[in-house]
Amino acid sequence: MVITHERRRASVPSTAALTWSALASCLGLWWWWQPQRYPFGPGEGKTFGTVLGVVPEAAVPPALVVAGGWGLVASGLAALRAPSRAVTAVVVATAVGYAAVFGLVLPGIQPLSLVGYAMAMLGPVVLFGTVVAGAWRWRGGPWAVGAFVLTGVLAWATGLADAAVLRRYLDVIIGTADKAVPPAVLLFFLVGGLLWGVLGARTVLRATTGRPVPGWMQPEAAARWGRVAVAIAAACALPYGLVRLTWLTPWPVGGSADLLTAEPEIRLHGLLLGLAALAGAVLTTGLVARWGEVWPRWVPVVRGRPVPVAAAVVPGTLVAGLFTVAAVPLSVMVVASGSPVLLLVFPFPVWGPALGAAVLAYALRRRGEAGRTGTMGTS
Numbered sequence: 001m002v003i004t005h006e007r008r009r010a011s012v013p014s015t016a017a018l019t020w021s022a023l024a025s026c027l028g029l030w031w032w033w034q035p036q037r038y039p040f041g042p043g044e045g046k047t048f049g050t051v052l053g054v055v056p057e058a059a060v061p062p063a064l065v066v067a068g069g070w071g072l073v074a075s076g077l078a079a080l081r082a083p084s085r086a087v088t089a090v091v092v093a094t095a096v097g098y099a100a101v102f103g104l105v106l107p108g109i110q111p112l113s114l115v116g117y118a119m120a121m122l123g124p125v126v127l128f129g130t131v132v133a134g135a136w137r138w139r140g141g142p143w144a145v146g147a148f149v150l151t152g153v154l155a156w157a158t159g160l161a162d163a164a165v166l167r168r169y170l171d172v173i174i175g176t177a178d179k180a181v182p183p184a185v186l187l188f189f190l191v192g193g194l195l196w197g198v199l200g201a202r203t204v205l206r207a208t209t210g211r212p213v214p215g216w217m218q219p220e221a222a223a224r225w226g227r228v229a230v231a232i233a234a235a236c237a238l239p240y241g242l243v244r245l246t247w248l249t250p251w252p253v254g255g256s257a258d259l260l261t262a263e264p265e266i267r268l269h270g271l272l273l274g275l276a277a278l279a280g281a282v283l284t285t286g287l288v289a290r291w292g293e294v295w296p297r298w299v300p301v302v303r304g305r306p307v308p309v310a311a312a313v314v315p316g317t318l319v320a321g322l323f324t325v326a327a328v329p330l331s332v333m334v335v336a337s338g339s340p341v342l343l344l345v346f347p348f349p350v351w352g353p354a355l356g357a358a359v360l361a362y363a364l365r366r367r368g369e370a371g372r373t374g375t376m377g378t379s
Contacts, residue, residue: 013199014079017095020192021071027185028064035061039182050108050186071098071196078203088207095200103193103321109329111187112322114180120272121173123279134300141298160248161268168265194321219365223288226361229354230288236351237281243345244274254345280319284355287312287362309366316359324352 031038038060040052052060074094077087128148135141155161161169215221246253247270252260260267286292292312295302327348334342343349 011079013195013202014075017078017192017195017199018072018075020195021068021075023068023188024071024192025065025068027188028061028066028068032061032065039185050106050110052106067098070094075199078199083203083206085207088203091203092200095196095203098196099193099200101193102189103197104325104328107186107190107193107325109326110183111190112326114183114187115319115322116273116276117176119276119279120269123276124272127279130300131298134298134303137300137303138297144298159264160271165264165268168263169268172265172269190321190325191318194317198317217364219367222361222364226358226365227288229357229361230284233351233354233358234281234284236347236354237277237284239345239347241274241278241281244270244277247271247274284358287316287358292362293366309363313359313363316355316362320352320356320359322352323348323355327352 035057038057040050040055040060041057071094074091077083078091080087083091131141131144131148135145138144152161156163159165216225243253247255247260247267250257252267255266255270260270293307295305295307297303326346330342330346330348334340
């Protein structure tokens with residue numbers, strides 16, 4: 001029974017990579033059949049911060065079809081129960097290449113903007129709904145709901161988020177949705193790069209089954225360096241959030257007071273983005289907190305149950321990938337603009353790797369605590 005469960009869990013990365021590869025082939029065929037649907041024409045790639053803007057349009061669809069087709073083959077080979085050394089080398093080489101191209105080279109900074117905007121727009125609604133749904137089983141539930149309601153009343157009364165502002169902000173959301181396709185495609189590429197990176201790592205682990213686990217991967221060691229990584233990653237989220245909070249004052253940092261007064265929807269959007277960053281700092285601390293292992297009481301349905309490792313690792317890995325990929329174009333932008341202070345507000349070169357390390361430590365610690373074998377397994 002345990003062996004069956006382990007095999008099923010080990011097949012998840014190969015299945016995910018296979019699915020992504022199939023979708024990539026379909027996307028390439030769609031662009032090949034309908035070239036007018038291709039969103040990264042000459043010059044447009046610069047708008048979305050991707051090298052696809054300098055690649056000939058006619059070359060991308062067939063290349064994507066071939067890449068997806070080979071991905072189907074390689075992910076199928078990765079699913080073999082006892083792959084040979086040659087097969088392992090092919091899978092790992094494919095994973096490294098796909099992780100580099102789709103995960104690092106192509107995405108640019110726009111996927112991060114898309115996810116950040118989605119969190120700013122939907123995060124408060126989801127959080128409020130979750131707290132309301134779980135309040136009846138939580139002693140502090142009524143107080144939390146009351147705090148949300150009071151915040152809403154104050155925002156409405158002060159004009160920060162009254163009917164007119166919300167209506168104009170809705171227009172901003174609609175305008176953003178109209179332009180979301182290219183960043184969504186780049187996000188799809190990034191997800192593929194991450195999936196192939198995970199599959200490559202899993203393949204290497206399978207090839208080293210039975211060998212002693214390195215000391216730094218032991219749960220106790222991971223807990224130590226994981227705390228340091230969490231502290232760094234959480235601290236990296238603070239500058240942007242705190243800068244956005246200054247937009248509540250007459251002296252906004254990074255914005256014009258006159259503009260924010262004339263277009264209050266911009267103020268609301270900036271504040272929501274800042275709050276999303278601060279919420280990210282809080283969620284990051286969950287990687288070393290008790291509520292990162294057991295669902296807290298205010299979460300409905302699953303309260304008191306163990307948090308699945310994937311529930312923290314999957315979104316944490318995605319966000320770490322977004323920050324890491326955005327670090328290069330941001331650094332180029334900073335050099336071009338001559339404003340090094342931007343790296344203090346957006347410390348992606350440190351933030352991404354630190355968050356990635358924190359997520360890895362969490363996974364190692366949770367896996368190790370679930371079963372201490374002392375050998376490198378496939379789970």
